Amino acid sequence: MADVTMEKIVSLAKRRGFIYPGSEIYGGLSGTWDYGPFGVELKNNIKNLWWRMFVQDRADMYGIDAAILMNPRAWEASGHVAGFSDPLVECKKCKRRFRADHAGDACPECKGTFGEVRQFNMMFKTHIGAAEDESSVSYLRPETAGGIFVNFKNVVDSLHPKLPFGIAQIGKAFRNEIAPRDFIFRVREMEQMEIEYFVRPGEWEKNFEAWKNAMYGFIDAVGIATDRVHELEVLEGDRAHYSKRTIDFEFEFPFGRKELYGLAYRTDFDLLAHAKHSGAELGYLDDSPDGGGKRIMPHVIEPSFGVERTILALLVSAYREDELGGETRTYLKFNSAAAPIKVAVFPLLKNKPQLVEKARAVFDMIKKDIPQTMWDDNGNIGKRYRRQDEIGTPFCVTIDFDTLEDDTVTVRDRDTGAQERVAVRDLLPRFSAS
Numbered sequence: 364m365a366d367v368t369m370e371k372i373v374s375l376a377k378r379r380g381f382i383y384p385g386s387e388i389y390g391g392l393s394g395t396w397d398y399g400p401f402g403v404e405l406k407n408n409i410k411n412l413w414w415r416m417f418v419q420d421r422a423d424m425y426g427i428d429a430a431i432l433m434n435p436r437a438w439e440a441s442g443h444v445a446g447f448s449d450p451l452v453e454c455k456k457c458k459r460r461f462r463a464d465h466a467g468d469a470c471p472e473c474k475g476t477f478g479e480v481r482q483f484n485m486m487f488k489t490h491i492g493a494a495e496d497e498s499s500v501s502y503l504r505p506e507t508a509g510g511i512f513v514n515f516k517n518v519v520d521s522l523h524p525k526l527p528f529g530i531a532q533i534g535k536a537f538r539n540e541i542a543p544r545d546f547i548f549r550v551r552e553m554e555q556m557e558i559e560y561f562v563r564p565g566e567w568e569k570n571f572e573a574w575k576n577a578m579y580g581f582i583d584a585v586g587i588a589t590d591r592v593h594e595l596e597v598l599e600g601d602r603a604h605y606s607k608r609t610i611d612f613e614f615e616f617p618f619g620r621k622e623l624y625g626l627a628y629r630t631d632f633d634l635l636a637h638a639k640h641s642g643a644e645l646g647y648l649d650d651s652p653d654g655g656g657k658r659i660m661p662h663v664i665e666p667s668f669g670v671e672r673t674i675l676a677l678l679v680s681a682y683r684e685d686e687l688g689g690e691t692r693t694y695l696k697f698n699s700a701a702a703p704i705k706v707a708v709f710p711l712l713k714n715k716p717q718l719v720e721k722a723r724a725v726f727d728m729i730k731k732d733i734p735q736t737m738w739d740d741n742g743n744i745g746k747r748y749r750r751q752d753e754i755g756t757p758f759c760v761t762i763d764f765d766t767l768e769d770d771t772v773t774v775r776d777r778d779t780g781a782q783e784r785v786a787v788r789d790l791l792p793r794f795s796a797s
């Protein structure tokens with residue numbers, strides 16, 4: 364794991380059908396990436412695990428799926444129209460643009476000098492409907508949190524949740540990053556998994572601690588190397604003005620220690636701002652014994668997770684090289700929750716109809732129970748093992764001539780390369796046990 368490089372990760376991701384450059388046949392589009400067959404399975408596994416842990420397994424969480432296009436007044440209220448910007452500098456010589464806080468004193472490309480720093484708003488602007496004037500301007504959402512706050516009242520009115528409770532959303536967000544970089548670490552089109560957890564003002568500290576622990580719970584369950592994760596307490600001067608406490612969860616990526624996730628205490632800033640700008644009553648009628656029927660503005664704890672950064676941290680955490688049978692091999696040590704394919708099934712030879720027929724029957728049986736099961740009959744067995752190792756498939760099942768006699772198959776373990784004979788009827792219990 365120590366010597367994993369970005370070149371190795373990017374190359375494996377492309378070669379094995381995880382992640383391709385966006386619009387590649389047209390020369391790509393900076394800051395966009397497309398997910399191939401294993402990438403989309405991995406991504407769905409991550410999102411499903413997150414949804415399961417933070418929405419379905421809890422009684423205090425409510426999921427929503429809000430529109431990406433929102434009334435632009437919501438982004439005025441949240442402060443994004445005025446202030447969602449990064450400092451931009453342009454090189455006087457080559458005219459290239461950089462983020463001032465990442466660029467240093469001189470142009471990294473041509474050593475030219477920079478002009479004045481100016482603020483660059485990162486929201487993607489678009490127009491709604493046929494008119495292309497100021498009145499039709501809208502934005503692609505730069506974060507999923509906005510859709511949660513504008514639906515706070517809807518969720519309260521339709522479900523009557525008791526404090527503390529949270530609203531969760533997974534979805535696309537768009538940021539016109541000045542310099543997308545580091546593969547899928549900094550992209551212009553991303554997915555976020557966000558929670559706004561509403562608490563009584565005096566109870567934010569204990570809820571902040573509980574969410575910090577819950578975030579570690581997810582990091583561990585998804586399979587990110589916890590020894591590469593570090594907490595950074597964001598100091599007062601670096602925090603958003605409304606935040607009383609923020610922790611960045613940083614991960615040791617091959618290009619340095621960088622933000623993976625964030626956890627922020629946002630006070631009642633958002634609900635107050637949306638109440639003021641929309642005119643809606645967003646106060647919460649607290650009729651619990653403690654609340655005494657008073658209307659209060661709940662305070663908010665916000666755990667925020669990026670899907671792309673999760674994928675990258677997982678690839679880095681899972682990447683392994685070792686020696687097996689006298690050869691160097693590469694494999695991805697995904698856990699069973701993350702692995703895009705759980706089992707691969709092969710006939711030993713693809714030109715022997717009896718073997719193929721039996722292998723198909725075994726494949727169909729496993730696939731009914733474990734949908735992320737793959738058929739593979741390309742190349743010889745050694746090639747198939749190497750391919751499945753790089754996909755991160757925990758088990759390969761080979762159907763050979765002995766299978767036709769005794770109904771046993773070879774099960775090969777990804778991590779050790781060890782092979783054992785297992786009766787077909789024992790396969791499903793064997794896989795569900797691991």
Ligand code: ATP
Nearest residue numbers: 540548549550553622623624625667668669671672
């Ligand atoms: P950074 O400082 O790296 O730009 P940020 O502090 O602006 O990130 P947040 O606004 O807190 O990020 O967004 C929440 C989460 O969304 C981040 O922790 C990260 O996982 C993810 N994220 C944010 N911007 C991007 C991006 N451009 N590409 C991929 N993921 C992103």
